[in-house]
Structures are given as C-alpha cells and as structure tokens.
Amino acid sequence: MKTALIIGGGFAGCAAAHQLSFLDGWDVTLVEGSSQLGAGNRTHWYGGHPFTFGPRHFLTHDPSIYEFLNKYLPLRSVEDHVFLTYVERDQSFYNFPIHKDxxxxxxxxxxxxxxxxxxxxxxxxxxxxxxxxxxxxxxxxxxxxxxxxxxxxxxxxxxxxxxxxxxxxxxxxxxxxGPRAAWDQAISCYPYSPEGYNPYFEIATEDVRNLRLNTMVTDYDIPNKTVAIDGESFQFDVIINTISPDILFDFCHGELPYMGRDIHNFILPQEEVFPEHVYFLYYANNESFTRLVEYKRFTGHKSPTTLIGMEVPSKNGRHYPMPFKSEYARAEKYFSEMPEGVFSIGRAGSYRYVVDIDDCIDQAMKTAENLK
Ligand SMILES: Cc1cc2nc3c(=O)[nH]c(=O)nc-3n(C[C@H](O)[C@H](O)[C@H](O)COP(=O)(O)OP(=O)(O)OC[C@H]3O[C@@H](n4cnc5c(N)ncnc54)[C@H](O)[C@@H]3O)c2cc1C
Incomplete structure (x- = not known):
C-alpha cells in the first residue's frame, strides 16, 4: 500500500479523497483542523434556515464535472438567476453584468x-x-x-x-x-439536499482509512514528505495539500496575502424579500458590505421567513488570494520547492482566486490521474 496525506477537509481535500478511492492500493489519511468537513461549503442552520459561509453556487463550464458531482449529489438547476447592482448616484438597481438595454x-x-x-x-x-x-x-x-x-x-x-x-x-x-448572458454558457446549480453539499463530504471520504477531525497538521518537512499529526511525525509517499503553501515552508519567502470575509446573517419577517429571480444584490458604493444573498433562492428552502447573508470584506480568514502577479510569483517559489509526489490544490493551495468548487473537483481528478 502507498500512503497519501490530504491536508485539509474542505471541498478540495474531500474531492481528492474521493478520487483516490477510485484507485487501487492507497492508504489515505485526511486531516482537517475543524470539527467538520467542507469548510465554508458546509451547510449550517440558523432559525431553521440552511446556509453556507456566503453563497456557494455550483457553476461550471465543463459538463463532465457537473455530471460527476450530480451522480453523487443530485443538483438542481438554478438557471433563472439574476444579479442586481445598486448604484447610489442613480438611486437605482441595475442588472449585473451590465446590460446594454x-x-x-x-x-x-x-x-x-x-x-x-x-x-x-x-x-x-x-x-x-x-x-x-x-x-x-x-x-x-x-x-x-x-x-x-x-x-x-x-x-x-x-x-x-x-x-x-x-x-x-x-x-x-x-x-x-440579456439578464443572464454572462452566465448562459455556464451550468448553474445547487444541491437538492436540504443539507447542501454535506452529503458529498461524507460520500467522498467514506474510504479514507484515517480521517482526523479537530486535528492540525504541523511541523512540515515537505522535501521529505514528513509532517506532524497530533505531535507525532509521519512520512508519506504522497501529500495532497489544500492550504496556503507558505505555511508548508514556514513562510520562508514571505507571507502570501489574502482577503477574508465576515458574513452577517439575519432573518426577515417575509417569505421572500428579493424580486423574483434575483439571487444577489451587489453594492458598488460606500457601504461596508459587497453583497447580499437571499439563501432560499439557492437552497429552495420553504419558510414564512427568509434568511439574508451580508458579506463584509475583512482580514478574517484567508479566503481570497490577492490577484497580484508579484504574489503569484511568490507562490511559485513555494510550489517550486515541492518535490515529486507533493501536490497543492484548491483555492488557497493553488493561490488563485479563480479556483471555485468545480475547479477543486477538476484539480482532484487531475491529481489522481498523476497517481495512476
Ligand atoms: C465567501 C465565499 C463565497 C464563495 N462562493 C462560491 C460560489 O458561489 N461558487 C463556487 O464555486 N465557489 C465559491 N467560493 C469558492 C469555493 O468555495 C472555494 O474555492 C472552495 O471552498 C475552496 O475549497 P478548498 O478545499 O480549496 O479550501 P477550504 O475550503 O479553505 O478548505 C481548507 C481546509 O483546510 C483546513 N485546514 C487549514 N489548515 C489546516 C491544517 N494545518 N491542518 C489541517 N487542516 C487544516 C481548514 O479548516 C479547511 O477546512 C466562495 C468562496 C468564499 C470565501
């Protein structure tokens, strides 16, 4: 048996575990720092309403990724969505992407x-x-x-x-x-399950022999594919990393910058608040928040009240890699120090803002391809 360590049990880590389960001869350890799998894509509940940490809409241009996920986690099409931007100087909401009409x-x-x-x-x-x-x-x-x-x-x-x-x-x-032109080429969905993506995290990690929650990987010796888990040192044949690569090398080339998010959720005493088909309201002015989401638009949840999420950019969490080429170059220095058999995937793991849920699955598939 060959041994693989997956660092982090967010979407990328779970998707990697799932792909390894299709290969023969792998003994997989997945270590997740928090008490649950899925990170920000995990569905939680407030006032009876399901929600994730900010909206987590499944969008892809690749039908094979959609078909793959849909096989394990049936997905409901949300093709009818409209986004609006509030422009204060015009005192108006307009469609976003911007409309000619x-x-x-x-x-x-x-x-x-x-x-x-x-x-x-x-x-x-x-x-x-x-x-x-x-x-x-x-x-x-x-x-x-x-x-x-x-x-x-x-x-x-x-x-x-x-x-x-x-x-x-x-x-x-x-x-x-047209209102949806920018998204027309993308397949747009959300899980049917009231638990959102949660059932997938369970399915994906079913065959992981050693699943450690509430556990941080520490003391990285990446050239030797050796790390500490609960203070004990282990060497692996393969490491699939999904956390920021600077951590793996003790920030030796400097810290990679990120934007974080605070999410404020509140319930309003109405069945629906946003106009029909509107999923997001963007705010392009001096408000402290960037956008509001009415979660039930995605989840299909039925209730006489509605849950709204407000996203406030902050320094809390390393959620959004900064889109600066100089920082990509810094990330590359870390990637170049990873020996054969160490892969870095997922949003922070790739240090790319454009890595979404579908990309996490795609990267996990490509990693497994390399291990065949
Ligand atoms: C607010 C917000 C909204 C988004 N909306 C969408 C959307 O609508 N559609 C979409 O496709 N994408 C969306 N995304 C992006 C998408 O959710 C991410 O690309 C995806 O979640 C990244 O998953 P990941 O596994 O790479 O990373 P994470 O989800 O960050 O998972 C990393 C995991 O590693 C764990 N960890 C960290 N350090 C350690 C350690 N030392 N040891 C063990 N475990 C550790 C963490 O606890 C975490 O669970 C959104 C992102 C944000 C922040």
Missing part, C-alpha cells in the same frame, strides 16, 4: 454611449491592469458606477490599478445583452 434609462446615457463608441479591441488587449481593462471595455462612467468602488472594497485597496491579473473578471468589449 439599461443604458438608455441611465441619467448619463449620453456620456456612456460616447465612451462606448470609443471602445476598441486594441484598447482592451493593451490594458495592463484591472482599471485600464474595465475602462477600455465599457468606458469610465460605467466603470465608475459598477466596478470601481466594489473592487476597492472587495480587495481593500486604494487603487484598482494595483490588480494586474484580471482575466477572471466578467467583462468584454461588448456589453451583455
């Missing part, structure tokens, strides 16, 4: 149309940072209304020009034409 209703439509008339492919392709990219794509006025304040809040930065990786941001030379 709403521009005429904006008080500054003339300036916006002038700016859109100056949009060129060269301008967009030549952009060096997030601000330039958005201004070149939609003009300064729309950038200012929808994006500028939101992004500064999201990343706690003074200047969006600091963001030099922006491939993940949903924009384009042309604006979106």
């Amino acid at each position: 709403e521009i005429e209703s904006m008080p500054d439509s003339e300036a916006i149309n002038d700016e859109l008339g100056r949009v060129t492919v060269e301008g967009v392709e030549g952009a060096k940072n997030f601000e330039e990219y958005w201004c070149a794509s939609v003009g300064e006025t729309l950038y200012d209304k929808f994006i500028k304040g939101y992004s500064k809040k999201m990343w706690a930065i003074d200047d969006n020009a600091q963001i030099d990786d922006f491939g993940w941001s949903p924009k384009g030379v042309t604006l979106k034409e």
